[in-house]
Amino acid sequence: MRARAIVAATRAEAMHAIAVVAAQAAQWRRDARIERSPLPSCSEMTRPRLPRWTRRAIVFALASCALAVSAPTSAKTPGEVDIGQPLRDATLQGLNGPPRKLSEFRGKPLIINVWASWCGPCRAEMASLERLAWSATGQKFAIIGISTDDYPQAAKAWLTKSNATFSHFIDRKLEMENMLGASQVPLTVIVDANGRVLEKAYGAREWDGAEARRLIDQALRGKPAASTR
Numbered sequence: 001m002r003a004r005a006i007v008a009a010t011r012a013e014a015m016h017a018i019a020v021v022a023a024q025a026a027q028w029r030r031d032a033r034i035e036r037s038p039l040p041s042c043s044e045m046t047r048p049r050l051p052r053w054t055r056r057a058i059v060f061a062l063a064s065c066a067l068a069v070s071a072p073t074s075a076k077t078p079g080e081v082d083i084g085q086p087l088r089d090a091t092l093q094g095l096n097g098p099p100r101k102l103s104e105f106r107g108k109p110l111i112i113n114v115w116a117s118w119c120g121p122c123r124a125e126m127a128s129l130e131r132l133a134w135s136a137t138g139q140k141f142a143i144i145g146i147s148t149d150d151y152p153q154a155a156k157a158w159l160t161k162s163n164a165t166f167s168h169f170i171d172r173k174l175e176m177e178n179m180l181g182a183s184q185v186p187l188t189v190i191v192d193a194n195g196r197v198l199e200k201a202y203g204a205r206e207w208d209g210a211e212a213r214r215l216i217d218q219a220l221r222g223k224p225a226a227s228t229r
Contacts, residue, residue: 080181086195088179092169095147096159100167106195109141109220114171114180114187116148117158121204122186126162131208133166141220144169146176148185190219198222 081087089103113129115122126145133143145168147155152170159168171177180189181200188207190199199219205212 075183077178077181077183079178081179081197083197083200085197087191087197090175090179092144092146092176093152093172095145095152095155095168095170096164097167100169103195105142105144105191106193108193110191110193110195111141111143111216112146112180112189112191113143114146114148114177114182114185114189116185117154118149119185123158123162125186125204125207126164128205128207128209128212130163130165132212135208137213137216141216146171146180148174148177148182190216192220 087102089101092100092102094100111129111132113125115126117123129143129145132138143166145164145166147168147170149155149170155168155170169176176182180187184202186202186204188201188205189197190201192198199215201215205215207213
C-alpha cells in the first residue's frame with residue numbers, strides 16, 4: 001500500500017511538470033503570433049529548468065500511462081483465487097479476537113470484507129456491515145474483516161473507534177490480499193459453505209440495503225453477477 005502511495009505521488013509531480021512544459025509551449029505560440037514570426041527553433045528556445053528528478057518523473061509517468069492503457073483492467077493479483085474456485089487455507093492473525101484458520105469458517109457461508117483504516121470508503125461501509133451482521137439475514141452466514149494496514153495498531157484504533165463487533169484480522173505478507181484479489185479496497189468476497197468463491201464486489205456498498213442483500217442472496221443461490229473492479 002505504501003508503494004502505491006509513492007507511485008501516485010510521483011505521478012502527480014510528473015503531471016505538474018508536464019503542465020509547466022505545456023504552459024511554456026503555449027506562451028511561445030502566443031508570442032509567435034504577436035510577432036508574426038515562426039516559432040523559435042529548438043536551439044533558440046529557453047527550456048524550463050526542471051530538476052533532474054522531475055524530468056525522470058515525467059518519463060516515468062508517460063511510461064505508466066502507456067502501461068495503464070495497454071494492461072487489462074481486470075489484472076489479477078499474484079495467486080488470486082478466481083470465482084468458482086476454493087480458497088486456500090490460511091492462518092489469520094486476530095485484531096479484536098484470537099487467531100483463526102480460514103478453514104474454521106467452513107460449514108456456513110462467509111462474507112469477507114477487505115479494508116484499510118486509511119481508506120475512506122472502507123470506513124464508510126463498515127457500519128452497514130455491522131448492521132448486516134446483527135440482522136436476521138446476517139445470521140445465515142459469518143462475516144469477517146481483513147485489514148491490509150501495514151501497522152496493526154492503526155487497524156485496532158479504527159476498530160475501537162467504530163465499535164466493531166464481528167471478527168477482524170490483519171493480513172500478513174499480502175497473503176489474503178493477493179489470494180482474494182484485493183487490487184483495490186474495499187473488496188467484499190462472498191464464499192459458500194465449502195470455501196468456494198461465489199462473488200467479488202469492489203467498492204463500498206450499503207451492505208444492509210436492498211441492493212446489496214439481493215447481491216448476497218443471488219450469490220448464495222448460485223446466481224452470482226460478474227465481479228466489478
